[in-house]
Structure formats: C-alpha cells, structure tokens
Amino acid sequence: MLKKIYGSAVFGVDATTITVEVNVDSGIGYHLVGLPDNAIKESNYRIAAALQNNGYKIPGKKITINMAPADLRKEGSAYDLSLAIGILAASKQIKADNLEQYLIMGELSLDGSLQPIKGALPIAVKARQEGFKGFILPIQNAKEAAIVDNLEVYGVENIKQVIDYFDKNAPLEQTILNIREEFNKNLDFPEFDFSDVKGQEGIKRCMEIAAAGGHNIILIGPPGAGKTMLAKRLPSILPPMTLHEALETTKIHSVVGKVKDTGLMAQRPFRSPHHTISNVALVGGGSYPQPGEISLSHNGVLFLDELPEFKREVLEVMRQPLEDREVTISRAKFTVTYPSSFMLVASMNPSPGGYFNDPNAPVTSSPAEMQRYLSKISGPLLDRIDIHIEVTPVPFEKLSEERKSETSIEIRQRVIKARDIQTERFKDSEAVHYNAQMNTKQIRKYCQLDEASKALLKTAMERLNLSARAYDRILKVSRTIADLEGSAEIQGAHISEAIQYRSLDRDGWLG
Incomplete structure (x- = not known):
C-alpha cells in the first residue's frame, strides 16, 4: 500500500x-x-x-521510501517522525485518513x-503558504512555529501521541502564541545598561551617534x-525591532537551531565571535551552506574584539557584506542568500603591548x-567604519562616584527620535x-553645507591631513549629529564634532 506524508527541507532561510x-x-x-544523507539513512535503526x-x-515486507523531489539532497535527522508515521500508515498498523493535511517533522529517540x-519557523511559513491545516513537531519547537498565524501547531513529546492522534482521534494540545504580547515583553529591561558605566561620557556620546545613524x-x-x-x-540603546525585523531575525536563528523556547526574538542580536574564527564561520558557507556570524x-x-588579532583574510571577506548588507553563497547546484544588515563594532589595542606610546605605560611599544x-x-575595511574613537582609562574619581549615569532607556528615546527623522x-x-546607508548622491542631497x-571642513582636512575617504564619513556622521539635535541643517558645530571621530585618518595620530 502506498501512503504520502509531508516534511520539509530548509535551504537558506526558506523551506x-x-x-x-x-x-x-x-x-x-x-x-x-531520493538523495538522503547519512543521518536519514540511519533513521531506520x-x-x-x-x-x-x-x-x-x-x-x-518490502518497504520502499522515496523523498521527492528526488534530485534535491535532504539532510538531518528531522525526517524520523515523518518516515515512522508513513511506515505505520502504509502497513495499515494505524488509520491515517487525514495525513495529507499535516506537515510532520521530528527526530526520534x-x-x-x-x-x-x-x-x-521557515518550515511553518512554507506550510501555511501551501495550505496545510497543521504542523506536528517536537514540543521544544512549538512556540517558534506558532509565530505563524492561520496554521494549527501541535507540539508533541513522543511518537505515541502522534499515533494516537491519527489512529484513535486522541486530541493534541494546540500551541497558540500571542505574537504582539510576546514581542512587547521585556523590551524595556535590557540585560546590560549604560547606567552601569562610570565616566566615559564622550564615548557614550559616540555610541549614541553610532546607534542613531547605524554607523559602524x-x-x-x-x-x-x-x-x-x-x-x-x-544593543540596549538601539531602537526596538519592528515585528518584521523580529520575524526576519528569528527565521535566521531558527535555521541554525538557536531559537530558545521563547518563540519570537524581541531583542536585537549581539554576536561576539572569537578572533580564531574562520572565514566560513564568519560569513556562512559549508558544503550545505549555513548562516555565519554576520x-x-x-x-x-x-x-x-581585538580586531588586529583576526586573520586578515577573515576580515577581508566582510567587505562586500558590509556594503551590500547581504551575503550570497554559491555552490555548483544552488545559490543561497542570507541577509546581513548589522552594525559593526570593533575594538583594538593601539599597540602589541596594549598601550599608547606612553613612557609610563607598563608595556611600551615604539611608534x-x-x-x-x-x-x-x-x-578598504577601515573605509567602511564611520567612527574611530580613542578610549582612555577611567580615573579613580569617576569609578568611585555614587551618582548614577544616564540609563539606556533615556538614551534610546533620543536615538528613536533621530531614527524617526x-x-x-x-x-x-x-x-x-x-544615514549610514546613504550613497554618494544622497550625501550630496541631504548633507549640504553653508560656506x-x-x-x-576644508581647514580640518588640510591641517589634520585627513584622507579623502574621511570626507563622506564626516558628512554622514554630522548629518546624524544634526538629527539628534533636531536640526534640519548641518551646522559648523556638527561638522567639528564629526571630525573628532576620525582618529585613525589623522596624520601623526601616533604622536
């Protein structure tokens, strides 16, 4: 007897x-x-x-299982439940009159x-698009799939529940998620808050400008x-994600199995890879491409962290994604594109010893x-970083202050106003x-200067010997500073502040 049952394969961020x-x-x-990989071939055990x-x-008996389309390679152990229910239905051990209405996935112990x-999540999105009534999957993934509306999602703990549902009409508990409620929960309670940082007011100002304009x-x-x-x-001062952004971000994390039991991701991701990372792990790839850190x-x-410690070829592969805000990975038989619109924050010591050219430093380095x-x-990589800023140690007087600094929520309000503009x-x-995404034409249109x-700006570029690449960056950053102040025009004060944030472009920065 022949029976058909439905599962799903994920390629890129689509199923x-x-x-x-x-x-x-x-x-x-x-x-x-049907081109199964070893994990699927081992499923019969x-x-x-x-x-x-x-x-x-x-x-x-003779059991023949075909996974169609047969020319598309399938991988992973998530088809165990589909295959098991299909075998039981085809061998008439269970009744399964409405099997074709459901998409079934899960790895069996x-x-x-x-x-x-x-x-x-991408599987649930595809199931709804193709008109399936429901999606049966492990209970650990139920909230994640329940983000998709107009689809019945049933989280199950073991195969017996699925068998009883089809064979004996035993009810399964549907997982229902209030997306708006989940999304708005904990938005105003960041784990890390700027009020914890003593001193460093100038650097906080820089971070606020970077957040307001999306500047690296x-x-x-x-x-x-x-x-x-x-x-x-x-991340605590960046504007809250829109629902569209949250769904987009959750989808990518779902592909690599990094969505926790909370369903929709409401907080902006913060990734901090170690400097030993490979270029494939950073931008994505592999024989069957997976998303990378970007x-x-x-x-x-x-x-x-410690940018010069990263391998040069690893940093160079970021150049195109930083510009295009997406990364395309091509293989002989298929191509996948992953979105990668992120803010790059890098840190580095000024020298191998870790200190500036200071004779009183514990470890000194020559210029x-x-x-x-x-x-x-x-x-070229430095060209894509808008703001360079020197961070100096905090003096004891500031560290021992009892006065609370400005909170992330207060800073975020100003950032949101600038982003609205x-x-x-x-x-x-x-x-x-x-602002950080502006092209040359838009810079000329929205960053016009008075005489x-x-x-x-001309005097600063000549005296500080700023490079030509600094010119557009200064204009973009000054546009953001003007937006933070609610100014329609870029003024001299905005330009002079933006000039200060190009430390690495200055001739003789090392003293």
Whole structure:
C-alpha cells in the first residue's frame, strides 16, 4: 500500500516541501531513495527501536521510501517522525485518513520521545503558504512555529501521541502564541545598561551617534579602559525591532537551531565571535551552506574584539557584506542568500603591548611597532567604519562616584527620535533606512553645507591631513549629529564634532 506524508527541507532561510512516499509491498527489504544523507539513512535503526518500545514494529515486507523531489539532497535527522508515521500508515498498523493535511517533522529517540529540529519557523511559513491545516513537531519547537498565524501547531513529546492522534482521534494540545504580547515583553529591561558605566561620557556620546545613524564604530584604547563593556551595551540603546525585523531575525536563528523556547526574538542580536574564527564561520558557507556570524547579527550588532588579532583574510571577506548588507553563497547546484544588515563594532589595542606610546605605560611599544600593528587592518575595511574613537582609562574619581549615569532607556528615546527623522527622510528609498546607508548622491542631497561649514571642513582636512575617504564619513556622521539635535541643517558645530571621530585618518595620530 502506498501512503504520502509531508516534511520539509530548509535551504537558506526558506523551506521546500518534501513529499515522503512510503510503499509497503510483498517481499523483503528496506530501500530509502531520493538523495538522503547519512543521518536519514540511519533513521531506520532509530525508527525500529522507537516503534518497538511503543508497541508497534517495522513490518517484515518490502518497504520502499522515496523523498521527492528526488534530485534535491535532504539532510538531518528531522525526517524520523515523518518516515515512522508513513511506515505505520502504509502497513495499515494505524488509520491515517487525514495525513495529507499535516506537515510532520521530528527526530526520534530510541524510546520514541522527540528531539528538537532546526528551521521550524521557515518550515511553518512554507506550510501555511501551501495550505496545510497543521504542523506536528517536537514540543521544544512549538512556540517558534506558532509565530505563524492561520496554521494549527501541535507540539508533541513522543511518537505515541502522534499515533494516537491519527489512529484513535486522541486530541493534541494546540500551541497558540500571542505574537504582539510576546514581542512587547521585556523590551524595556535590557540585560546590560549604560547606567552601569562610570565616566566615559564622550564615548557614550559616540555610541549614541553610532546607534542613531547605524554607523559602524571602532574603539581604540588600552586594556581595561571599558571597550568591551561599552560595546555590550550598544544593543540596549538601539531602537526596538519592528515585528518584521523580529520575524526576519528569528527565521535566521531558527535555521541554525538557536531559537530558545521563547518563540519570537524581541531583542536585537549581539554576536561576539572569537578572533580564531574562520572565514566560513564568519560569513556562512559549508558544503550545505549555513548562516555565519554576520547573518546571525542581522538587525543587531557584530562585535569584533581585538580586531588586529583576526586573520586578515577573515576580515577581508566582510567587505562586500558590509556594503551590500547581504551575503550570497554559491555552490555548483544552488545559490543561497542570507541577509546581513548589522552594525559593526570593533575594538583594538593601539599597540602589541596594549598601550599608547606612553613612557609610563607598563608595556611600551615604539611608534614603528604601533604603526605595523595598526596596518593589520586594511584600508578598504577601515573605509567602511564611520567612527574611530580613542578610549582612555577611567580615573579613580569617576569609578568611585555614587551618582548614577544616564540609563539606556533615556538614551534610546533620543536615538528613536533621530531614527524617526531618517525614516521620514528615506521613505521613498527601499535600500536606505538610516544615514549610514546613504550613497554618494544622497550625501550630496541631504548633507549640504553653508560656506562657514565648508571652510571649517576644508581647514580640518588640510591641517589634520585627513584622507579623502574621511570626507563622506564626516558628512554622514554630522548629518546624524544634526538629527539628534533636531536640526534640519548641518551646522559648523556638527561638522567639528564629526571630525573628532576620525582618529585613525589623522596624520601623526601616533604622536
């Protein structure tokens, strides 16, 4: 007897429905076809033990299973439940009159319990698009799939519940999620708050400007100056994610199985990979491509601590994604594209010893050593970082102060107001949403200067010997500073502040 059951395969951040055709006929043998990988080929051992431990068995007949489309490679252990139910239905051990209405996925343990799967959210989105009535999957992934409306989601703990549902009409508990309620929960209670940071008012101002305009930023300073502490608090002042952004971000994390039992991701991601990371782990890839750290940072922050310690080829592969805000991974038979619109925050010591060219420092480095160390970061990558700022150690008087600093929520209010101005400014542009994304044409349109400001910028570029690449960056940052102050025009004060944030472009920065 032939039975069809439906599962799904995830490619990139989208799912493709897989039809599992199970035919039980006279004879003997177990044949699994349709380009399954080793994890799927081994499933018959898990299925046999799970069925045996729940009072059922794989029939001693000829079983042929085809996973269509047969030219598309399937991978992972998430098809165990689909195959097991298909075998039971095709061998008439259970009734399954409405099997075609459901998409069924789950990895089986030997006792019949279910292990979580990857990609539950994109699979649920595809199930709704193709008109399935319901989605049966492990209970650990139920909230994640329940984000999708107009689809019945049933989280189950073991295969016996699924068998009883189809064979004996035993009810399953539907998982229902109030997306708006989940999304708005804990938005105003960040784990890391700027009120914890003592002193560093100038750096906080920089972080506020970076957040308001979506600018990439690099912090340069000695060990213990607070670079990592400040970077970890940047997501707390970014505007809350829109529902669309939250769904987009959750989808990417779902593909790699990183969504916790909370369903929709409401907080912006913060990723901080170690400097030993490979280029494939950073941008994504592999034989069957998976998202890398830059895609997992989508709509959030990617923090690269000790930037010169990263391998040069690893940093260079970020250049195109930083510009295009997406990364395309091509293989012989298919191409996948992952979104990667993130804010880059980098930190670094000014020298191999960790300190500026200071004779009183514990470990000193010569100007030549410092220059060699800084040259590990290529010009094209530095070109994509709008703000360079020096971070100096906090004096004892500031550390011992009892006075509370400004909270992240207070700073975020100003950032949101500035972002609202930019949303209105770029409402007719699909690709540009905030100042850091402006192209040359938009810079000329929205960053016009009066004669006094032009003269100030000209003098600064000549005296400080700023590079040509600094020109557009200064204009973008000054536009954001003006937005924070609610000013329609860029003024001289905005230009002069923006000039201060190009430390690495200054000739003789090392003293």
